[in-house]
Amino acid sequence: AQKITQTQPGMFVQEKEAVTLDCTYDTSDPSYGLFWYKQPSSGEMIFLIYQGSYDQQNATEGRYSLNFQKARKSANLVISASQLGDSAMYFCAMSDLVDNFNKFYFGSGTKLNVKP
Amino acid sequence: DAMVIQNPRYQVTQFGKPVTLSCSQTLNHNVMYWYQQKSSQAPKLLFHYYDKDFNNEADTPDNFQSRRPNTSFCFLDIRSPGLGDAAMYLCATSRVSKWGNIQYFGAGTRLSVL
Numbered sequence A: 001a002q003k004i005t006q007t008q009p010g011m012f013v014q015e016k017e018a019v020t021l022d023c024t025y026d027t028s029d030p031s032y033g034l035f036w037y038k039q040p041s042s043g044e045m046i047f048l049i050y051q052g053s054y055d056q057q058n059a060t061e062g063r064y065s066l067n068f069q070k071a072r073k074s075a076n077l078v079i080s081a082s083q084l085g086d087s088a089m090y091f092c093a094m095s096d097l098v099d100n101f102n103k104f105y106f107g108s109g110t111k112l113n114v115k116p
Numbered sequence B: 001d002a003m004v005i006q007n008p009r010y011q012v013t014q015f016g017k018p019v020t021l022s023c024s025q026t027l028n029h030n031v032m033y034w035y036q037q038k039s040s041q042a043p044k045l046l047f048h049y050y051d052k053d054f055n056n057e058a059d060t061p062d063n064f065q066s067r068r069p070n071t072s073f074c075f076l077d078i079r080s081p082g083l084g085d086a087a088m089y090l091c092a093t094s095r096v097s098k099w100g101n102i103q104y105f106g107a108g109t110r111l112s113v114l
Helices: none
Strands: A010-014 A019-021 A033-039 A046-052 A064-069 A074-079 A088-098 A101-106 A110-115 B004-007 B010-013 B019-025 B031-037 B044-050 B053-056 B064-067 B073-078 B087-094 B109-113
Touching (some): A033 A074, B004 B087, B010 B019, B019 B087, B044 B064, B073 B087
Parallel strands (some): A010 A110
Antiparallel strands (some): A088 A101, A088 A110, B019 B073
């Protein structure tokens, strides 16, 4: 069964505007972690932000914030004040414990294009 | 400074000619992962090591093998590459945690098969 769903294959945003990338997840484990990664055309996966399932507050890292709605099982990424360098593929991921190791499940990704 | 280093960044091999990709880490993480990623798709887990314990995903072809001689190094061996094995190969590391620790990735090795 699909664990992570990203419904937006592609998004456009104007430079300096905010954008929200959607992510929903599915798990019955009460303990899990949620992550967002950025992958530019060079291919490297760059960690952006992390949210633990028991964290009460939404995670923030600079211009990135994670809108965590546990009851809806959603973990949307908000990028404020978009920059041209934000153009990349963005992956949402979830991690839970499987056989004593953290298995990571990735969504299909959202390609973000920032327009000047 | 790079914490997960993959070599080479680009690898070209011939159909059927064995190839080895390498990964090293300075983070002292106990888990190392190998992913295969094809164009515009999510990374696909091939296998992982938890310390010295090797764990294969059920759908990873036998053509793919891995070695972890010590905590810092991990290798991906493709015994007889086919055209379908052309992809980006990503190495990642993490610590084990109930809530999921950050997974750190290397820059990847882009494999071409001629």
